[in-house]
Amino acid sequence: NFLLRGEYDLYQNLHLDISDFDFRAQQPRLTASYGVTPSLWIGTQGGYNYYSLGDNTYQGEPYVMPFVSYLEGSWGMTQLLYRWGDNTFFSKPFSGVRSGPDQTVSLDQTFYLAHHRYVTVGWQWYNENPDATFCDQGSPTQCVNANQVGNDWQFSSNEAYIGVGSPLPFGAYLDFLYLFRSDDYKYPNSFAQPAFSRDRQDYGNYLYVGITRPITEHIAFAVTYYGTFNPSNIPLFQYNRNVLATLLQVTY
Numbered sequence: 001n002f003l004l005r006g007e008y009d010l011y012q013n014l015h016l017d018i019s020d021f022d023f024r025a026q027q028p029r030l031t032a033s034y035g036v037t038p039s040l041w042i043g044t045q046g047g048y049n050y051y052s053l054g055d056n057t058y059q060g061e062p063y064v065m066p067f068v069s070y071l072e073g074s075w076g077m078t079q080l081l082y083r084w085g086d087n088t089f090f091s092k093p094f095s096g097v098r099s100g101p102d103q104t105v106s107l108d109q110t111f112y113l114a115h116h117r118y119v120t121v122g123w124q125w126y127n128e129n130p131d132a133t134f135c136d137q138g139s140p141t142q143c144v145n146a147n148q149v150g151n152d153w154q155f156s157s158n159e160a161y162i163g164v165g166s167p168l169p170f171g172a173y174l175d176f177l178y179l180f181r182s183d184d185y186k187y188p189n190s191f192a193q194p195a196f197s198r199d200r201q202d203y204g205n206y207l208y209v210g211i212t213r214p215i216t217e218h219i220a221f222a223v224t225y226y227g228t229f230n231p232s233n234i235p236l237f238q239y240n241r242n243v244l245a246t247l248l249q250v251t252y
Contacts, residue, residue: 001035003043020054033069041069049085057090061102079108087128098153100130116173117166124159151187152200158182172213179206191236202237205229212249222247 011025027050033043044066051059063085070078083104089095108122130150161179168174181204188196207227214220226243 003031003033003035005031007031022054024052026050033067039071039073041071043067043069053091059087059089059091059094061085061087065104074112076109076111079106081106094153097150098128098130100128100150102129103127115167118164120161120163122159122161124161125156126159127156129154152185152189152191154187155183155185155200157184168211170213172211175208175210175212177206177208180204181206189234192234198233200232200234200237202230202232218251220249220251222249 007027007029009025009027009029011023013023015021027047029045029047031043031045033041035041044064046064047062049059049061049063050057063083065081065083067079067081072078081104083106085102085104086100087102088099089097104124104126106122106124108120110118110120112118130153159179159181161177163175163177165173165175181202183200183202183204185200185202188198189200190196192198192200205228207225210222210224212220212222224245224247226241226245228239228241230237230239232238
């Protein structure tokens with residue numbers, strides 16, 4: 001009835017001409033869970049997320065995440081979790097400005113359907129609360145300005161998503177996910193025009209589409225699309241991003 005699992009994830013991308021944007025993520029974590037009944041599991045996960053950008057340490061975050069999972073026979077699973085982390089930014093532009101605790105509450109429901117299909121829906125609340133109080137200019141008047149800059153990144157967000165998976169002809173499989181995110185910033189923002197004239201509000205729309213087809217028993221080919229569309233009431237933070245990727249997956 002007891003499960004203990006240790007994991008380590010490494011992600012690395014390399015750019016031939018712009019090495020300042022080489023990104024590395026290292027994520028060790030430990031998960032412990034206990035089956036109260038065959039269907040009800042409780043547990044917690046703890047770990048440390050470490051990120052570097054170019055030659056610089058960028059961000060570090062220890063976290064702990066207790067959770068409850070309920071298995072509805074062979075047709076579904078419900079999961080409730082709470083996550084607390086402590087973000088520290090080591091490099092500009094966020095060092096000494098955006099560091100502080102973050103919290104997440106998440107509720108997810110997955111339905112397992114016939115013929116290897118699934119539907120998953122969920123809601124998540126996320127909060128970032130920078131606690132920067134530094135004075136980097138040696139003048140007491142600059143402490144106030146520093147705190148105002150930290151306030152630019154204090155926000156809460158609500159996210160809702162739906163995902164589906166289904167087999168396709170010729171042995172392929174489709175995964176689709178749409179997520180909507182509303183970011184509500186607490187204080188007037190220094191990037192507004194004029195400065196501090198309004199609170200920032202973002203509405204993020206995230207799309208993922210992936211089509212995977214096995215080539216052999218252990219090798220599969222995939223085409224994926226990632227789309228991000230982020231309107232904001234402060235033009236500086238508006239952006240769209242489209243990424244198309246091809247993948248060769250090896251499983252063993």
